C-alpha cells in the first residue's frame with residue numbers, strides 16, 4: 001500500500017480572519033470588547049493557525065460629509081468605496097458591523113456590499129439598533145447571514161468556533177452560520193426570507209475577560225483622529241435596575257467588573273490624561289460600590305477627566321464629595337419630566353426629593369452637572385414640557401432636552417398604539433405624532449427649548465422675569481415666539 005501525505009488545505013494555513021467595523025462619534029468600545037473576548041479564548045487559541053481580529057474603527061463625520069458632497073457633484077466615489085476596499089482586501093472569513101441609530105443605514109449599505117464582494121464570508125450585524133428586530137433585518141437584507149441580539153461577546157465567540165470547524169471543507173455557497181446559538185438569529189435557506197429564531201438570549205459575558213481592552217499604542221493613534229465625541233469609553237458594569245420603557249440601556253441582568261480591576265484600569269486611562277466616559281447605565285446607583293471606586297481613585301494623581309450619567313436618587317452628600325475628590329468633571333442626571341403621569345406611563349419611578357437633594361449636593365461640592373429631559377413622552381402634553389423647563393430653570397440647572405425616540409426593541413414600542421404614537425420608521429426614529437402631541441406641538445417644543453437656550457437661560461430677558469411665578473418663563477418664551485400662552489400657569 002502506498003502512503004499518501006495529506007496536508008491540510010491551503011485555507012487552514014492562514015489565520016481565520018474576523019473584521020469588525022464601526023462608524024461612530026468616538027472610538028468603539030464594543031469592537032474592543034469583542035476583540036479581547038476572542039483573543040483571550042482558550043478554545044480559539046488552539047485552532048490551527050489561530051484567529052486574527054482586524055478592527056475598522058472610523059469616525060462617522062467624513063462619511064456623512066462625503067456622501068453629501070458626492071450628491072452635490074453627481075459623483076459617487078466616496079469614503080464609502082475606500083472603506084469597502086479596506087474591509088474586503090484582507091479577505092475576512094467573518095465581517096461584523098456594530099449598529100447604532102447614527103450608523104445603521106451606512107452599515108447596512110456597507111454590509112450588503114461586502115456580502116456581494118465576498119460571497120463566502122459570513123456578514124453579521126450586532127449592536128443596539130439591530131437588537132430586537134433581527135428577523136425584520138434578515139428579511140429586508142438577504143445578504144446578511146446573521147444578526148446578534150444583546151451582548152455580543154459569547155455569541156460571536158461561538159460563531160467563530162463554528163466557522164473554524166467548517167474551514168477547509170469544500171466550498172458550499174449555501175453554508176451558513178448554524179442555528180441554535182443563543183442570541184444569534186440566522187437566515188434560513190430556503191425560504192430565504194425566514195429567520196431561525198435565536199435559541200435564547202445570549203449567556204452573560206465573562207467580564208473578567210474584558211481586561212485591558214484598550215490597547216495602549218492604539219490609544220495614542222486614536223487621539224490623533226478627529227472624533228466628534230473625543231472620549232474613551234469604559235464600562236464598570238452592565239444592567240440597570242430601572243425599567244424606563246424608552247431606553248435601551250441596561251436591559252441585561254447585572255454583570256459587574258471586579259472593583260479592583262475597575263480602579264486599576266481607570267487609573268491607567270486617567271494617568272494618560274484621557275477624557276474617560278463611564279458608560280454604565282447609572283454608575284452611582286450601586287451606591288457602596290461606586291463610593292469605594294471613587295474613594296480609591298481620589299487617592300491618586302492623574303490629569304485625565306471623568307464623566308458619566310446617573311439616575312439621581314443615589315447622589316447624597318458623601319457621593320458628591322467623592323465625585324469632587326475623584327475629579328469628576330461632569331455628571332448627566334436624568335429627570336425626563338416633572339409630570340407624575342408621564343413618569344408612570346414610561347415606568348420610571350418618581351422621587352423629586354431625591355432629585356433636589358442630588359442637585360443641591362452637586363452644587364455644594366462644585367461638581368458640574370446637567371439634566372436630561374424629554375418632550376413627547378406618553379401621558380404628557382407640551383405644557384408639561386414647558387413646566388419641566390421652568391422647574392429646572394428656577395433651580396439654575398443646565399438643561400439637555402431630547403425629542404422622544406421610538407428606539408427599535410425598546411419596551412416603549414409595545415405601547416405605541418395605546419398612546420397613538422407614530423414614529424419615523426428610519427433613524428433617529430423620532431416621534432411624529434401622538435394622542436397628546438401634534439407635529440406642530442413637537443416643533444413648538446423644539447423652538448421653545450432653542451429659544452430658552454439662546455435667550456432665556458441667562459441675561460437680560462431672564463432677569464426681567466420672576467422665575468418663582470408659575471408660568472412666567474413659559475409666557476415669556478411663548479410670547480417671544482408669537483404663540484398663545486393661554487394655560488401657561490397650569491402645572492402638571
Ligand code: B12
Nearest residue numbers: 024025026030096098100101102126127129151152248249
Ligand atoms: C457612548 C454613547 C454615545 C456617544 C457616541 C458613542 C459612539 N460609539 O460613537 C454619544 C455621547 C455621542 C451618544 C449620542 C447619542 N446616543 Co448614545 N450611547 C452611548 C452609550 C452610553 C454607550 C455605547 C457603548 O459603547 N456601549 C458599550 C458597548 C460594549 O455596548 P454596546 O454598544 O451595546 O455593544 C454590545 C452589544 O450591543 C453587542 N454589539 C455591538 N456591536 C456589535 C457588533 C457585532 C459584530 C456583534 C456580534 C455584537 C455587537 O456586543 C457589545 C458587547 O456586549 C449607549 C448606552 C450603553 N450603555 O450602551 C448609548 C446609546 C448607544 N445611545 C443612544 C442614543 C439614542 C443616543 C442619542 C440619540 C441621544 C439620546 N437621545 O439618547 C445620541 C445620538 C447622537 C447622534 N446624533 O448620532 C441609544 C442608541 C439606540 C439605537 N437604536 O442605536 C443607546 C443604546 C442609549 C439609549 N438611549 O438607549 N451616545
Ligand SMILES: C[S@@+](CC[C@H](N)C(=O)[O-])C[C@H]1O[C@@H](n2cnc3c(N)ncnc32)[C@H](O)[C@@H]1O
Nearest residue numbers: 246247281282309310311334372402403404405
Ligand atoms: C443614561 S440616560 C440618563 C441617566 C440615568 N440613567 C437616568 O435615567 O437618570 C441618558 C438620557 O438619554 C435620553 N434618552 C434615552 N432614551 C431616549 C429616547 N428613547 N428618546 C429620547 N431620549 C432618550 C434620556 O433623557 C436619558 O436621560
Ligand code: SF4
Nearest residue numbers: 240242244247249281
Ligand atoms: S433611563 Fe436611565 S434609569 Fe432608566 S432604564 Fe435607562 S439607564 Fe436605567
